[in-house]
Amino acid sequence: MDMDERKLRILQAIIDDYILTAVPVGSRTISKKYDMGLSSATIRNEMSDLEELGYLDQPHVSAGRIPSAKAYRLYVDTLIRSGRITDDTAESISEHFAGRLHQMEDVIDRAARVISDLTEYTAVVLPPKGKQPCIRTVQLVPVSDDAALVVIVTDSGVVRDNVVHVSSQIDADTLYAISRSLTQELRGRTLQEACELLPEMIGRMKENQDILQGLYGYLQERGNGTQASHVAVGGTSKMLRYPEYNDVEKARNFLSLMETRDKLADIISTNGGEMAFTVRIGPETGIPGMEDCSIVTATYSTRNGQQGTIGVIGPTRMQYSKVISILNMMGHQLTDMFSGEEQK
Amino acid sequence: MDMDERKLRILQAIIDDYILTAVPVGSRTISKKYDMGLSSATIRNEMSDLEELGYLDQPHVSAGRIPSAKAYRLYVDTLIRSGRITDDTAESISEHFAGRLHQMEDVIDRAARVISDLTEYTAVVLPPKGKQPCIRTVQLVPVSDDAALVVIVTDSGVVRDNVVHVSSQIDADTLYAISRSLTQELRGRTLQEACELLPEMIGRMKENQDILQGLYGYLQERGNGTQASHVAVGGTSKMLRYPEYNDVEKARNFLSLMETRDKLADIISTNGGEMAFTVRIGPETGIPGMEDCSIVTATYSTRNGQQGTIGVIGPTRMQYSKVISILNMMGHQLTDMFSGEEQK
């Protein structure tokens, strides 16, 4: 026994229905609501076959069937292949970015909110990351009599930094001079390279050692781990709308996962990196306690090839087609924003 | 009939017990667990009086009593007056700030997490705000050939800024010169004043008009509203630990409130501003749907007198003494950090 056209149509109907209602779907429902021209008895036989094939599960003997992870997988794969992805929300997305957004974090936050609002699921957005950005300019700005701000501009166009920093009574012009020489020495290096280079420089430049020391300390910290710093999450509470999370215990689990941002970043960041989309269904996520969640992710990229990730977390019976289409749009939108002129 | 010493002691015992157990407390419990030297019958009479006085409520005839908002109010007031606030977590708090924190936002975030971890409730931290900070330095840093970054350092010691910005092919030295003259013109002004001043300057300086235009646009946006931008929240999901939020409906309400950061900021920011503490109990919060929440807030201040707020949101039967003591410590800690040397 194997999959034929009719089985496929029935499976499709079952999945569609289950996504809508979250209730185990029975043979009668299929034969009536989705006029197949078949009686419930026939559907029943087919459903029995589908169960044997591993596409359907039965919560208990006298309940309807629910799609298994394998079924969703098939569903999603054919969905993507057939390109059944609507574009009707296209302008809606760019509207949401109407106001000017300066900081990258603002963009990320906004994106998470928009995705969540459009999909009605929880959304996560990771900032671009990838090959280490190169330093373009280093500049010191006086903050108070004994502190200066270090601004490091990298070639990702996005400015990552500002650390504050002691030094004994230096006027603005001197600081500028120091900035110039720092820029000359460090331009084109990655942050890590700069970090390795600094000890030697500290030995060389005797004056202003304290500034360099501070810069060194800052870079060291920056290098280690804090990479996955700003994860934007939108619509955390939306998950509670779905009956599968009516259990308070489950809800708490989910929410505390959403709160530990670094774990979340790990989960969302697609290890592959090549693919436009990743859809992980239920157990495929590999996260204990998320067996009835699915995670859909897409990537966007910046001018210099860094990649960021956007993702949606929802119940396994998620509206995949809608979610994928929205992530698709949003990915393009973000890519445009980050590769276009920075002024936008 | 009025409040006497014994009634007070009984009320205290009831509140203590209810805070611990979240279960309506009966007369027998009081007479046995908190040896008052009184039989349950006597307690019963007193409880009846306390109910008449409005300090106790009865969910239904044959259940125990639960403290009313009025009772908590009394409890908190005597608590604060008597200074029953322990200091045992003092060093624990400063430990949590061991790693150097550069950005104000990092401090705020960390503070929210620490408060939440120590209290076991949801914590909210607002950044300092108050009188408009004055500009100390304006500096332009080249980002790419046709964009520059504006860094505005204010006297709050905290640097709030960076906007990116077009201009046609200017080299670093010219940018520095422009920065100097901008600093000269704008030093000591508030952001709003600067905003008003700019149109005139735009007329005067013919070259580099585009930079000024961009700066103007940025300041205008910055002035309007986006003040309450970065609210830090910690331990959102902690609220679900408490039986009063076992209802999914309630939980969702609460969580979506936590997600709309601007509303949250409104709620938390103490309008008085003078007081060290604010404790709003149940209906006192004035927020529909939060009748069984209490909000405790405290303030901290920065070097130049700006004030920030830290707060805890929990069930009305919150451990007020613990919460107040922790907020107290944390307030001092933050005040120290923001008024001390910036290097910390």
Add this chain to the structure above:
DNA sequence: TGTTAGCACTCATCGCCGTCGAGTGCTAAC
């Protein structure tokens, strides 16, 4: 050989009801 009608069977859900026990209010005695 595939489809369908019919039927017995399963099982979760719901409302009903009696029991249990915590807690109260009242009264009378100390």
Add this chain to the structure above:
DNA sequence: GTTAGCACTCGACGGCGATGAGTGCTAACA
């Protein structure tokens, strides 16, 4: 003023039968 005793209330819990959705199987039909 305090306490013991007692009747009473009422939510929580568990057992029970009815209900109904849904299945699997069998036999008849095209």
